[in-house]
Amino acid sequence: MTADKALFVKMVLxxxxxxxxxxxxxxxxxxxxxxxxxxxxxxxxxxxxxGHLTAAHDLMFRLLDLGNALFPDYKAIFLDKPDKVIxxxxxxxxxxxxxxxxNMQLGNHxxxxxSDEWFLRHTAISPDDFEKEPHRNKLNVVLTRSHHLSNxxxxxxLLKN
Amino acid sequence: MTADKALFVKMVLxxxxxxxxxxxxxxxxxxxxxxxxxxxxxxxxxxxxxGHLTAAHDLMFRLLDLGNALFPDYKAIFLDKPDKVIxxxxxxxxxxxxxxxxNMQLGNHxxxxxSDEWFLRHTAISPDDFEKEPHRNKLNVVLTRSHHLSNxxxxxxLLKN
Numbered sequence: 001m002t003a004d005k006a007l008f009v010k011m012v013l014x015x016x017x018x019x020x021x022x023x024x025x026x027x028x029x030x031x032x033x034x035x036x037x038x039x040x041x042x043x044x045x046x047x048x049x050x051g052h053l054t055a056a057h058d059l060m061f062r063l064l065d066l067g068n069a070l071f072p073d074y075k076a077i078f079l080d081k082p083d084k085v086i087x088x089x090x091x092x093x094x095x096x097x098x099x100x101x102x103n104m105q106l107g108n109h110x111x112x113x114x115s116d117e118w119f120l121r122h123t124a125i126s127p128d129d130f131e132k133e134p135h136r137n138k139l140n141v142v143l144t145r146s147h148h149l150s151n152x153x154x155x156x157x158l159l160k161n
Numbered sequence: 162m163t164a165d166k167a168l169f170v171k172m173v174l175x176x177x178x179x180x181x182x183x184x185x186x187x188x189x190x191x192x193x194x195x196x197x198x199x200x201x202x203x204x205x206x207x208x209x210x211x212g213h214l215t216a217a218h219d220l221m222f223r224l225l226d227l228g229n230a231l232f233p234d235y236k237a238i239f240l241d242k243p244d245k246v247i248x249x250x251x252x253x254x255x256x257x258x259x260x261x262x263x264n265m266q267l268g269n270h271x272x273x274x275x276s277d278e279w280f281l282r283h284t285a286i287s288p289d290d291f292e293k294e295p296h297r298n299k300l301n302v303v304l305t306r307s308h309h310l311s312n313x314x315x316x317x318x319l320l321k322n
Contacts, residue, residue, distance in 0.1 A: 040201040040319040154312035158201040
């Protein structure tokens with residue numbers, strides 16, 4: 001039983017780690033000027049997507065019962081509001097650092113969470129609902145967020161020349 | 162053991178199905194004219210990405226040992242070559258139909274594959290390698306392709322007004 005779970009956890013975490021690495025590699029190759037551009041005319045700017053992804057991942061600490069968000073102010077800017085509404089965003093340098101910090105700390109937790117624990121409920125589902133829907137577990141949060149990251153990574157790649 | 166596996170399979174297939182549905186809904190709302198546009202200046206056109214995704218999913222029949230590709234000609238056009246190199250692509254109407262056919266037939270197979278079978282090797286890995294890397298199973302093909310779809314879906318969404 002635990003061997004099956006460990007295998008499945010590996011499948012999901014491998015894909016999460018690979019997608020984070022792809023994003024990190026892309027960010028290293030995008031200048032500040034490129035990140036200030038819209039990914040397509042009239043659409044979100046790179047800097048907004050970077051903040052949006054950082055804010056979404058930062059919420060995972062609470063969802064997975066790992067502690068509090070590192071940058072709680074980001075939610076209001078990058079999740080509750082669309083791009084170009086709020087002036088005075090954090091700098092690209094700050095956002096890149098926050099992105100790295102959030103994923104590094106999540107990654108440190110992920111390495112030591114026992115396989116069984118990944119299949120427990122996350123904090124946004126009630127015990128009653130979880131009994132009926134056991135697929136809504138902690139690992140599913142990672143699976144879902146890693147698709148979300150892939151989606152926006154496909155957009156950020158468009159900023160490359 | 163099988164209950165755990167059934168849960169894993171559900172997690173991955175749910176996300177696959179949801180991402181296919183999101184793409185289908187988007188495609189219903191994109192005109193032929195919109196699909197002929199580049200997702201961002203100088204980048205791939207919508208029609209190419211639709212063919213690319215269809216070709217990638219069509220290869221899954223062989224990978225998962227479910228039969229042959231339905232549209233074997235697509236590989237040369239949409240996987241082996243970049244956009245704007247080959248003239249005389251299939252029409253948008255044909256591509257939308259092929260996209261639907263491929264995913265529908267894959268979906269029909271997915272519904273009846275027993276949980277245990279998802280954790281067997283896919284056809285592109287040798288028995289020896291699979292023994293060392295059991296995470297490279299059939300379910301992992303779906304997990305990986307569903308991230309690939311999310312990535313390009315993020316780009317296709319940019320074609321909306």
